[in-house]
Structure formats: C-alpha cells, structure tokens
Amino acid sequence: METTANHHADLHRDDEASKIGMWLFIFTEILLFGGLFIVYSVYRFRNPVAFHIAHEELSITMGLINTIILLISSATVAISISAIQKNDKKMTLIMLGLTLLLALTFLVNKYFEWGAKFEHGMYPGSELMKMLSNGDMLFFSLYFFMTGLHGIHIIVGMILLAVSFFQVKSGKIHSTRFFLLENSGLYWHLVDLIWIFLFPLFYLIH
Amino acid sequence: MVENTEHKHEPNFLEYRGKYTGLMGWLTSTDHKRIGLMYFYAMMTFFLSGVVMGLLMKLELISPGEQIMGAQTYNGLFTVHGLTMIFLFVIPGVAAVFGNLFMPIMIGAKDVSFPRLNLFSWYLYMIGAMVVLASQFMGDGPPDTGWTFYAPYSLKTQTNVVAAVTGAFILGFSSILTGLNFIVTMHRLRAPGMGWMRMPLFCWTLYGTGWIQLLATPVVGITFLMVIAERTLGIGFFDPAIGGDPILYQHLFWIYSHPAVYIMILPAMGVITEIVITFSRKTVFGYTAMVISSMAIAFVGYFVWGHHMYTSGMSTTARWVFSFITFLVAIPSAIKVFNWTATLYKGSINLQTPFYWAMGFIFVFMIGGFSGLVLGSLATDIHVHDTAFVVAHFHYIVFGGTGFAFFAALHYWYPKMYGKLYNGKIANIGLVIFFIGFNTLYFPMFILGLMGMPRRYYDYLEQFHSLNIVSTVGSWIMATGLIIVIVNLLRAKKGSGKEVDDPWEGRTLEWTISSPPILENFEEIPVVDHEPYDYK
Numbered sequence: 001m002e003t004t005a006n007h008h009a010d011l012h013r014d015d016e017a018s019k020i021g022m023w024l025f026i027f028t029e030i031l032l033f034g035g036l037f038i039v040y041s042v043y044r045f046r047n048p049v050a051f052h053i054a055h056e057e058l059s060i061t062m063g064l065i066n067t068i069i070l071l072i073s074s075a076t077v078a079i080s081i082s083a084i085q086k087n088d089k090k091m092t093l094i095m096l097g098l099t100l101l102l103a104l105t106f107l108v109n110k111y112f113e114w115g116a117k118f119e120h121g122m123y124p125g126s127e128l129m130k131m132l133s134n135g136d137m138l139f140f141s142l143y144f145f146m147t148g149l150h151g152i153h154i155i156v157g158m159i160l161l162a163v164s165f166f167q168v169k170s171g172k173i174h175s176t177r178f179f180l181l182e183n184s185g186l187y188w189h190l191v192d193l194i195w196i197f198l199f200p201l202f203y204l205i206h
Numbered sequence: 207m208v209e210n211t212e213h214k215h216e217p218n219f220l221e222y223r224g225k226y227t228g229l230m231g232w233l234t235s236t237d238h239k240r241i242g243l244m245y246f247y248a249m250m251t252f253f254l255s256g257v258v259m260g261l262l263m264k265l266e267l268i269s270p271g272e273q274i275m276g277a278q279t280y281n282g283l284f285t286v287h288g289l290t291m292i293f294l295f296v297i298p299g300v301a302a303v304f305g306n307l308f309m310p311i312m313i314g315a316k317d318v319s320f321p322r323l324n325l326f327s328w329y330l331y332m333i334g335a336m337v338v339l340a341s342q343f344m345g346d347g348p349p350d351t352g353w354t355f356y357a358p359y360s361l362k363t364q365t366n367v368v369a370a371v372t373g374a375f376i377l378g379f380s381s382i383l384t385g386l387n388f389i390v391t392m393h394r395l396r397a398p399g400m401g402w403m404r405m406p407l408f409c410w411t412l413y414g415t416g417w418i419q420l421l422a423t424p425v426v427g428i429t430f431l432m433v434i435a436e437r438t439l440g441i442g443f444f445d446p447a448i449g450g451d452p453i454l455y456q457h458l459f460w461i462y463s464h465p466a467v468y469i470m471i472l473p474a475m476g477v478i479t480e481i482v483i484t485f486s487r488k489t490v491f492g493y494t495a496m497v498i499s500s501m502a503i504a505f506v507g508y509f510v511w512g513h514h515m516y517t518s519g520m521s522t523t524a525r526w527v528f529s530f531i532t533f534l535v536a537i538p539s540a541i542k543v544f545n546w547t548a549t550l551y552k553g554s555i556n557l558q559t560p561f562y563w564a565m566g567f568i569f570v571f572m573i574g575g576f577s578g579l580v581l582g583s584l585a586t587d588i589h590v591h592d593t594a595f596v597v598a599h600f601h602y603i604v605f606g607g608t609g610f611a612f613f614a615a616l617h618y619w620y621p622k623m624y625g626k627l628y629n630g631k632i633a634n635i636g637l638v639i640f641f642i643g644f645n646t647l648y649f650p651m652f653i654l655g656l657m658g659m660p661r662r663y664y665d666y667l668e669q670f671h672s673l674n675i676v677s678t679v680g681s682w683i684m685a686t687g688l689i690i691v692i693v694n695l696l697r698a699k700k701g702s703g704k705e706v707d708d709p710w711e712g713r714t715l716e717w718t719i720s721s722p723p724i725l726e727n728f729e730e731i732p733v734v735d736h737e738p739y740d741y742k
Binding site: 014016017018020021024025027028029031032033034035036038039042043046047124125129130134135137138140141142144145149 | 319320323382386387389390391393394395420421422423424425427428429431432435439440441442443448449450451454458461
C-alpha cells in the first residue's frame, strides 16, 4: 500500500484554495487589530487632551520614515510577484531581498524609537509609567501594545518572505507554482496596511 | 459490485498503514477522519472530567453550609468546569469531531482543503487544553473568576489567570483555523454536480459556523492578550483604578462569546436536521428556508452580545436595541423547529436511537429557547440576572442542545465511524435515564432562580434546600444514564455489509461508501445528479 496519509496533501494542490485561505486569515487579523482600534477610540474619546499631549512625545519624523519604508516594501514585494510570473528569477530575488532589507530597517528604527523611551524610564510596568496620569498611561499602554503586536507581525511576515526567498532560489517556487510567495505578499500588504492606520492614530493626532 | 470484491480488502481508515504505525500513525495522520477521531477521544476525556466537576459541585449544594469543599475550592471548580465544558467541549464539539469526520464525505471530497493545517489545529487544540488544565495545578491555585474572566477581578486575583487565558487564546486560534479550513473546503471541493443548494444541511450549518469562528474569535483573542499584558506587564486597559473601563472588557468579551453560542448550536441543529430527515424517510421541508435560517442565525447572532450586560451599565437605548435584536434570533431558530416538525409530518418514521436523541434535543432545546426569551427581555432579566435561572437556561441550551446533538450524532454515525453496531435497546434505556436525570437536575434551577437563589455560591439559604436536593439527585440519575450510554457504545459489536454501511437508509453521500470508510473515502469521486434528500 503506497498511499500514505501525508501524500495526498501534495497530490491535490489547489492554489485557488490557498489564496482564499489566506484572505480569510487576513480577515481574522483585521478583526484582531479591530478590537484594539475600538479600545483606542473609546479611550481617545474619553481623554482627548491627555492623548494629544502624550502623542507629542513621539517623533513624527521617525514614524514618517517608517511609513515610507513600509510603503516601498509593499511595492517591492508586488514587483517580485509579477517578476516570478514572468519567470524572471533574478528580479524576484532582488526584489524579495530588498523587501526583507526594508523590513529590517523598519525594525531597527523601531528599536531606536523604543530604546529612547526605555532610556527615559518609559516602558511597560516601569515606575514612570505608574506615575503618569490615567490618560497618558492609557496612551502609552496602547502605544507599546499596538506597535509591539505590529512588530511581531513584521517578524512573522519577514519569516514568510525569507522562506519564499529560499524557495525561489532553490526553484521550488517558479512561474507556475508561486502561491506561497503570493500569500506571503498578501500578508505583507496586511502588515503594511495596519501600520497605515497606526501611524496617524499615534503620531499625527491633534 | 461484482468487480469490487477486491476493493473489499482495501484497508479502511482505521487500519491502513502509512509511514508510521501504531500511535505515531495517528499522531502524524492528516486524514480528516483520523483527526476527527482524535478530537473525539480528547474531547470525551475532557467532557467526562467536566462532568465529574459538575457532580462534585452538585454534591456540595445538596445542603446549605460547607459539605465537601470550601468557598475557594468551589470558586475554582465552577471556573474550571466552565472552561473545560465551554472551550474544550461544546465550542469545538460537534464541528471538530463530526464536521471533520463527515463534512468532506458529505460533499464528496477526499479530504479537507488543507489537511496539514487540520492536523496543526488539532495540536493547537491539545496544547491549549493542556495549558488550561495546567492552570489548575501551577502557580497560586486554580483561577476563580468564572469562565468569563471579568475585569477588574481577573486583573486583581492572585490565582492562575494568565495560564488559563493563554490556553483559551490558543484554543481560539485552533478554532479559527478549523473554521477557515472548512469554509475553503466547501468552496473548493464539492463533488461535480453538487451546487451550493445541493449541499447537505449539516454542511451548511458548518459553513455558517466557520464564518462566526473566523470573524468573532479574533476579538476575544486580542482581549485575552490585553488581559495577559495587563497582568504581566502592568500596562492598563481595563482596570478602573488607572482609567481603564471594565465594561469595555465585557463588551469585547461578549462580542465573541455570544456568537460562540452559535458556534456551539448551529452544527448541533445541522445534526438534528440530518437525523430528522433520515428517520422520517422523507425529503426535508423547506430546504432553502433551512439554509437561510442557518446563515441568518450566524449573522444576527453577531449583534446581540449586549444582552449579557443588561445590568452592567449601558444606556437604555442600547439595552432596548440589543433586546430587540435578541428577539429577532428567535425567528430563524423557530423556523428550524417548525421545519423539523413539518418534515416529520406524513413521514414514515423509523423509531431508532438517534431519532430519540433528536426528539430529546428538540424538547430540551425548546425549554432552553423559551427561557432565553425571559432573559432576553429587559424587565424580566433584571429579576433573574445572575441567578440559578440563568444557569438552568444555558445548561438547557448548551448541554441540552449541543450535548444532546453530540450524542445524537454519535449514535447516528457510530456504525459509519467504526463499522460496529451497538445495542439499540440498551442505548434507548440509557437515553431515557439520561433524559429524566437531565430534567430533574436542571429544571428545579429555573424555580430556584425565580425564587432568587444566586449562582456561583457554594452555600445558600435554608429556603432553597428541598429543590437543591432534587437537583443533586437528578445529577446522579443523569450520570447513571451517561454511563449506560457510553458503556453500551464501547461494547458495540462488529457488523458487516449493509447493516453498517447504511443502517438507516440515509441519502447523503456518507451512506454510499463502506463502513469504516477507506483512506480517501471514495474509490472514485461521485457525480451528484440529484437533490440531497431524494426520498421517493
């Protein structure tokens, strides 16, 4: 009996199904952050002044740079997907590599941004946090929680893109079989999209 | 059938050998039927331990004052009983076990769309379950918040809330992935000729359930993450002492946990529909209405969460709106009950164990449903909120609904699952005892609630004594019935040919194949050229 339990998974490949699956997963991610956006709006509504004052502690420049970085990375990953369909392996790899590099830059920026706060004694559970007024405390709680969770998503996205990178390199992903790359790309756009909402909510409010 | 004699020797899904044999052959299997059975074994274990906890609590309540446990133990016990029964049994329950086992067969597919993801969901379920159960033994004692983890108490108590919440988060993830898998499977893998409106109704309920799992679970997921962050990192979201809002927690919690009730009940309704049709030997009354009502329950059920919070502090307008929408859900639910009845009308009814379970379901589900209307209307809810009435209501719905349907499904598909036949007579006796015990256990709690006995206390006033004795005795009767039912199933004997392949003369695709099914269900993917229930 040659048939094994694992073997039929590959026999019945269905790229369309994978894509639907990814879209459904993206819905769940949006709702995950949706819960946070609700919490944010409620507390923002209740503490408008505190939120405004607290947001001035954040550097708009840093946020803007990171926004631009993510927007470009979304473009590069999109180019890599159209490149693989045209069988342009080299271009695909360059664009994927560039995406990964941009993602890393985003994280480095984030590291410096958070690092500066930590140096001032501003981190979850710190003495300074406890001394803040309720509104400020909620603002920074949400800031650390939401950008932190987004950071985790960046890392997950990078892992997906890195796996795709190596599979393109080894020829496992090619012009007629690229659903993993496409799904990683979709996921990356989601990560980008969430940041597009986080940026104005935390950096640009007034 | 003549040339198929060789196929008779093809190993079925219980026997075949893959890369690994024995236990590893199961733990690494991506076969939807094996995964379904693995869910089943795990779930029965958790269910029975939950039953034991319930029995202990009823024993404590046999008289006022401390009987066998103190307040803190009781608080831990009702929390863990709730967590086990809700998150480990009834939410995944029918969908994960019978959905996995039979949905792909009923739509004429070889497996789900993502078999490996399916196995991964099972592992997530097991890890989540272990973490939830570990919360009982690790740290500073079992959580005592109730399964709802209401803030701010869940943020303040010294007990092991973080582990329990983490476990619930992981279980939610597992649930999401199962729902996703089922939705994609039904979109992509229906057999040729099986249009959407030819899909068996059980599959339709799983489809609705899948969407609720996808769209509601993430909200509670993020809420649980916030509770964890608040407890471990000290960043505040829900503690009023630092400006947080505990009511907001309740909203976020119930945005998931009310739709979760429909995750429990929709597949159960699907099972009952299949059974009613098969044992009436008549096509379903109002197929389209059944489909629409399933989707309507899934959709409307999303907007009624506020009815858990009538006394928490919401504006009158909000309460009025939530109450109104709550009453709307009664419409599609009633459509289902009417259609079951209409299906029975002039059918040639075949009185067998699964059918009796289904009738039991309809009976207790109606009591649960009507008492739900009492809770759904504002004025009466204020009177019975947080009393034993509520406990009776949701046990009638959750245990009486999903639990009865689970056992109905088990008796219906048991021959298909194992190729074995159980003793119908003993099964019926077990059911009758179970049914009597169930009502003796829970019905007095309606009266106790109306008299004003609060829920979640290990002690009570003398005036509630006599009805509590009745209720406790009921719990023993029910346990006896349960033991008879389970032992009878364990003693089932091997059968062969039609007596196990198609014992009830069902019309859905799972009855066209051998029992137990072979590895990929069908020797050839069937072509469907008729409606799902084409009884002449």
